[in-house]
Amino acid sequence: MLLVMKKELQSKTLVLISLFLALELILFIALDFGRLGLVFNILAVLLVAILAPFFFNAMKVDLAKGLYILLMPILFYGMVTLLAPAYGTMDIMYNNETFMQYNLFEKIIYLIGAISIILIGYFIRKSGVFKAKHVYIVILAGFTAPLLVSLFATLINYGFFHTLIYKGKINFYGGSAYLVVKQASYLYGFKIMTVDINVLLTNAVIVTSAGLGLLLAKKDVHKFELISLSIMSAIGLLTIILTGSFLTLIFLLPAILFALFIKFNLFRYVNNKISAYIVIALVALGALIFTLNAFNLSNINNIWANNPVTRKLFLNGYMLRFYYVFREAFTFRNVLGDFRNSIGTERIFPTGNFLFDAMWIDGLLGSLLLLTFLVIFTINLIKYFMNENDDKVLKLMLVSVLLTIFFRFMLFYPFNQYLYKEFQDVNHFPLNHSPYFLILLFLAGYTFYVKQEVEVAHEEN
Amino acid sequence: MKKINLGILLVGLLTITGCAAVQETFDAHQFHTQEFSENYYRFIPDKYKNEELYLETVTDISGQVSFASPYENAHNAIILNDIAKGYITMEQAVELYGDEQVKSINKADFGGNEAEYYLQLNEALARPGNFNASWFSYARHNNLTSKRMGESVVNAFKAGIFSKLTDSLIVCNGDGPLVRMQIDEDGVGQVFKHELINYQNFVITARGGTSVNYRELGIPNVTKARVMMELSFFIEKSTTSQALKHTIKYEVPELNVDDNSITTVMSMDLSLLLPKDTLKRVSGMTIKYELLEHDYLMPGGVKDTTKSEEFALMLYEIMFPFSEWR
Numbered sequence: 161m162l163l164v165m166k167k168e169l170q171s172k173t174l175v176l177i178s179l180f181l182a183l184e185l186i187l188f189i190a191l192d193f194g195r196l197g198l199v200f201n202i203l204a205v206l207l208v209a210i211l212a213p214f215f216f217n218a219m220k221v222d223l224a225k226g227l228y229i230l231l232m233p234i235l236f237y238g239m240v241t242l243l244a245p246a247y248g249t250m251d252i253m254y255n256n257e258t259f260m261q262y263n264l265f266e267k268i269i270y271l272i273g274a275i276s277i278i279l280i281g282y283f284i285r286k287s288g289v290f291k292a293k294h295v296y297i298v299i300l301a302g303f304t305a306p307l308l309v310s311l312f313a314t315l316i317n318y319g320f321f322h323t324l325i326y327k328g329k330i331n332f333y334g335g336s337a338y339l340v341v342k343q344a345s346y347l348y349g350f351k352i353m354t355v356d357i358n359v360l361l362t363n364a365v366i367v368t369s370a371g372l373g374l375l376l377a378k379k380d381v382h383k384f385e386l387i388s389l390s391i392m393s394a395i396g397l398l399t400i401i402l403t404g405s406f407l408t409l410i411f412l413l414p415a416i417l418f419a420l421f422i423k424f425n426l427f428r429y430v431n432n433k434i435s436a437y438i439v440i441a442l443v444a445l446g447a448l449i450f451t452l453n454a455f456n457l458s459n460i461n462n463i464w465a466n467n468p469v470t471r472k473l474f475l476n477g478y479m480l481r482f483y484y485v486f487r488e489a490f491t492f493r494n495v496l497g498d499f500r501n502s503i504g505t506e507r508i509f510p511t512g513n514f515l516f517d518a519m520w521i522d523g524l525l526g527s528l529l530l531l532t533f534l535v536i537f538t539i540n541l542i543k544y545f546m547n548e549n550d551d552k553v554l555k556l557m558l559v560s561v562l563l564t565i566f567f568r569f570m571l572f573y574p575f576n577q578y579l580y581k582e583f584q585d586v587n588h589f590p591l592n593h594s595p596y597f598l599i600l601l602f603l604a605g606y607t608f609y610v611k612q613e614v615e616v617a618h619e620e621n
Numbered sequence: 622m623k624k625i626n627l628g629i630l631l632v633g634l635l636t637i638t639g640c641a642a643v644q645e646t647f648d649a650h651q652f653h654t655q656e657f658s659e660n661y662y663r664f665i666p667d668k669y670k671n672e673e674l675y676l677e678t679v680t681d682i683s684g685q686v687s688f689a690s691p692y693e694n695a696h697n698a699i700i701l702n703d704i705a706k707g708y709i710t711m712e713q714a715v716e717l718y719g720d721e722q723v724k725s726i727n728k729a730d731f732g733g734n735e736a737e738y739y740l741q742l743n744e745a746l747a748r749p750g751n752f753n754a755s756w757f758s759y760a761r762h763n764n765l766t767s768k769r770m771g772e773s774v775v776n777a778f779k780a781g782i783f784s785k786l787t788d789s790l791i792v793c794n795g796d797g798p799l800v801r802m803q804i805d806e807d808g809v810g811q812v813f814k815h816e817l818i819n820y821q822n823f824v825i826t827a828r829g830g831t832s833v834n835y836r837e838l839g840i841p842n843v844t845k846a847r848v849m850m851e852l853s854f855f856i857e858k859s860t861t862s863q864a865l866k867h868t869i870k871y872e873v874p875e876l877n878v879d880d881n882s883i884t885t886v887m888s889m890d891l892s893l894l895l896p897k898d899t900l901k902r903v904s905g906m907t908i909k910y911e912l913l914e915h916d917y918l919m920p921g922g923v924k925d926t927t928k929s930e931e932f933a934l935m936l937y938e939i940m941f942p943f944s945e946w947r
Contacts, residue, residue: 317642329646334766334779335788335800340643354642 178210179289182280183298186602189277190302192595194348195586198266200598201273208276211283218286219279225610227282230540231275233533234601238271240526241592244497247521256501258509258521260588270593277598281605292550295606296557297388299599300370304392306347307363311399313345313352314360321404323357334582343579344403359577361400361408362568366596368396369415369564373556376423381553389557414567415560422556449474454483454490481511489524497523510575514591517575521590530592537600543609558603565596645781653798657832657931660803662782665810669907675855675866682894683872689886690877691792691826695759696747699822699888699942706821708943711742717762718746718754756886757791760826763942764789774946777814791826791938793882802936803830808851808909809936817854817903819945821892825852825908826938828885829878833917833930840917844880846932847914847922848873850887855905867899878915884937910934 185207189200212219219227241247242264249261262270284290318340319325326340333354344360345352371393374386400408421427429435452460453474464470473479485508488494498520501509509520519527541562545555569591578587591597652660668674687698700718703709715723723745731738746754765778765787778787782802790800802809829846851870858864869891877883891900912932914922919932 317640319640319643322640322643326643326646328649329643330649330651331642331646332780332782332784335785335790337647337649337799339649340646343642345642 172214175211175214175287176289178207179284179287182207182211182284183290183295186277186280186295186599187298187302189595189598189602190299191305192302192348194351194353196349197593197595197598198269198273201269201276204273204276204280205269208279208283212279215283215286219282222282222608222610227608230533230536230604230608231278233529233536234274234278235271237522237526237529237533237592238267238274240496240522240529242267242271244522244526246497246499247590250499255584257499258501258588259499260590274592274598274601277601278605281602282608283605285606285608292554293382293385296554297385299602300367300392300557300561301388302599303363303595304367304395307360307367307399308395309347310345310352310360310363311395311402313347314399314403317345317354318343318403320402324404333580336581338579346577353583354579355577356574356579357403357405358572359574360403361405362572362574364396364399365408365411365568366396366561366564368393368400369412369560370396370557372412372415372419372560373553376419376556382551385551385553389553411564411568411571414563418559418563419556422552450482450486453479454486478512480506481508482513482516484508485511485516485520489519489527492524494520495523495525497521497526510573512571512573514569514573517573518591533604537604540604540609541607544607547609548607558607562600562603565600569596641780647782652803657830657933660798661805661933662802662809663805663807664782665808665907666812666905669810669812669853669855669905675864677853677866677868679868679870680895681870682889683870685894686871686873686887686889688873688875689756689888691757691760691884691886692752692755693886694747694749694751694754695756695886696743696751696754698756699759699824700746700754701743702822702890703943706943711739714746715742718751718758720751720753722748723751723753756824756826759942760789760791760824760938760940762789763940764938765941769943770946774815783811786936786939789938791886792884793937800937803933804908804910804936805931805933806909806911808907810905810907812905813903813946815904815946817900817941817944818947820900820941821890821944822888822940822942823891824886824888824938824940824942825850825936826884826886826940827876827934827936828880828883829876829912829915829932830935831879831915831918831930831932833879835879842879843916843918844878845875845916846878846912846919848876848934849911849913851909851911853907853909854900854903855907856900856902857904859902867895867903869894872913878932884935906939908934908936908939 182204185200185203188196246258247260247262247267249259250257253259284295314322322343323341329340330337331340331343332338342357343354344357346355346360347353371389374381374389374393400406452458453464461475464474484503484506485494488498498509501507509517511517511520515527515531518530522530541559545559548555573591575589575591576584576587577589578584652662654660689695689698696718700714704711704714709717719742723742726738726741726745728735728738731741745751752758766775766784766789768775770778778784785800785802788800794800829848831843833843835842849870849872851868853866853868856862856865856867869889871887871889873885873887875885877885912919914920915932918925918928918930
């Protein structure tokens with residue numbers, strides 16, 4: 161049945177052209193033509209409007225099987241962003257506030273666009289027109305191309321190893337001083353901008369992680385995957401090395417660990433109830449300590465403050481920001497988002513962590529919906545990883561990239577990317593409009609797993 | 622071998638492109654230490670130090686320079702000229718420099734009497750209470766990185782430490798030494814990446830600063846000093862002319878010094894004070910000064926050699942409103 165549907169779809173020129181354009185759109189999203197997210201979202205809506213009638217029957221079945229569970233959190237999350245003040249504007253705006261100044265039309269486009277991008281992923285997978293390797297390589301190429309240009313621009317502007325050579329040095333732009341080690345050049349659309357070097361390194365470490373699976377691959381890896389992944393990964397690695405940002409390599413650790421677990425089949429040791437209980441217990445303990453700290457219950461922070469190690473661990477600037485954001489959200493003072501960057505003299509936002517960023521600008525409701533989406537996506541991804549027939553190297557690559565994105569954004573989400581003060585009015589890069597998130601949405605649709613579908617496919621084979 | 626050559630070529634290419642962003646770097650806390658004497662910026666391009674290279678003409682324009690404080694109204698001093706010269710229209714002037722009172726003046730209320738309407742507008746714009754027409758506000762719209770200049774010129778003036786003097790801040794904004802340039806009598810110089818083609822007014826904003834601790838001495842602050850300013854503009858050699866250096870000097874009878882960071886705005890119409898097109902093709906300048914009188918350090922114009930404290934000129938901004946560059 162599935163095969164018949166695929167053949168039917170593939171025989172329709174309009175579908176084929178639209179699917180091709182859809183994949184091209186995904187490439188453009190990954191390329192991130194500097195703030196063209198809105199245009200891409202509009203195009204996604206149009207493509208879904210064209211493609212949806214052809215996938216109507218399949219979609220009806222899959223919605224009932226769980227596709228709606230994937231779509232609902234994003235739909236409601238988008239609705240929260242309609243109300244969250246930080247996405248809007250105000251008559252008088254101050255420097256210590258974040259207003260992204262989207263109008264209602266733009267907010268609605270972002271909302272429908274997000275749903276559309278998930279559906280595009282779902283349609284492309286369902287159609288079977290493109291092989292998984294082509295889809296993944298297209299996405300990675302989209303991330304890598306601007307990285308390569310940015311690497312050249314950075315080397316031309318700053319030379320090799322500038323973070324090591326110019327330690328403690330400043331230069332001036334527009335009358336203000338900036339630390340050289342914090343700078344890099346980055347391609348936005350057709351313009352090279354001076355950005356926080358973390359923006360460049362984020363892209364670099366993500367692209368690098370894509371090639372980790374190759375280290376563990378057997379000889380039967382296809383030439384196409386081998387060459388393309390090696391080249392792209394090397395560009396990422398070169399960026400990290402040539403800018404002298406070796407510490408960034410730490411962010412590859414989760415992906416390396418995962419690859420090792422797969423290689424030596426270590427999951428068999430942890431795939432049991434006891435391990436699950438231990439993990440749940442550790443997570444619960446972490447959450448408990450965090451909550452106690454955030455609300456300073458039993459004056460626990462005084463205890464941490466007495467010891468230099470615990471003081472650094474639990475009461476550093478980052479954690480204090482997280483506590484404040486968490487406290488505001490879970491005491492229902494911030495349900496639909498806030499727009500202030502600082503409270504008194506304390507800087508609160510951006511927090512540096514994508515989840516707490518969301519908790520601040522999208523409020524408790526928005527962050528919970530985002531988290532729900534991520535959990536559902538993760539569950540689908542695990543099912544996809546365990547059951548789909550795609551090449552193991554590709555699946556490893558996908559998980560490596562997603563793991564790296566997650567850990568990187570847990571510690572370094574670059575909400576403000578431009579370095580120079582003159583861009584501060586437009587220096588807002590929320591996660592939900594970033595190319596990484598839009599690609600994540602696409603992958604959520606693409607890897608949407610319906611067990612029955614695979615079983616049928618097996619039978620037909 | 623080919624690969625090695627390619628690598629060498631790549632490294633060579635990247636090296637000779639000059640690492641534009643790091644051609645001029647400084648230590649992180651340079652120029653804003655607690656030690657007054659460590660904060661001088663003394664850079665002058667070597668070619669400007671060589672007195673043989675440029676044929677110098679010196680013009681004394683003392684008495685022909687206007688002085689104001691940053692918060693004084695600049696309408697009669699310069700905005701009116703901008704309107705008269707057609708740099709901006711009256712409507713643009715109202716939009717840029719008018720407060721609510723100015724904007725509430727309605728043309729329809731004057732019937733057909735346009736002259737009266739414009740008279741009222743001018744009076745309202747020139748009101749001391751119209752902060753939007755102050756020098757502070759004027760600088761915001763007319764610095765050397767204003768959009769009007771064209772992207773290449775704008776970007777050229779934004780790069781480097783000299784951008785402290787082209788960023789529209791004519792007075793301290795709370796960032797102290799970060800926004801000003803402290804210079805001694807030997808001065809400071811800069812080569813521009815573009816040539817000045819058309820100009821009229823020139824504005825320079827500065828104040829005096831000393832290392833004198835008046836509180837410790839138990840005497841009131843000396844808030845004025847007499848200073849001789851010396852601005853030199855350099856024109857490179859061409860097929861029709863040798864390299865030229867045009868120096869203008871003028872006395873500042875009462876430069877603000879140590880007075881809550883209040884600066885002195887010095888404005889002059891160089892198109893009138895110098896022969897026509899004298900400064901056409903200027904591609905660099907130096908700013909020097911000489912302290913003539915300071916009641917504590919140089920009372921009556923005689924340097925008190927028993928005093929070890931220092932006097933410095935704190936530069937904030939230079940402006941060539943509505944100038945053209947190529």
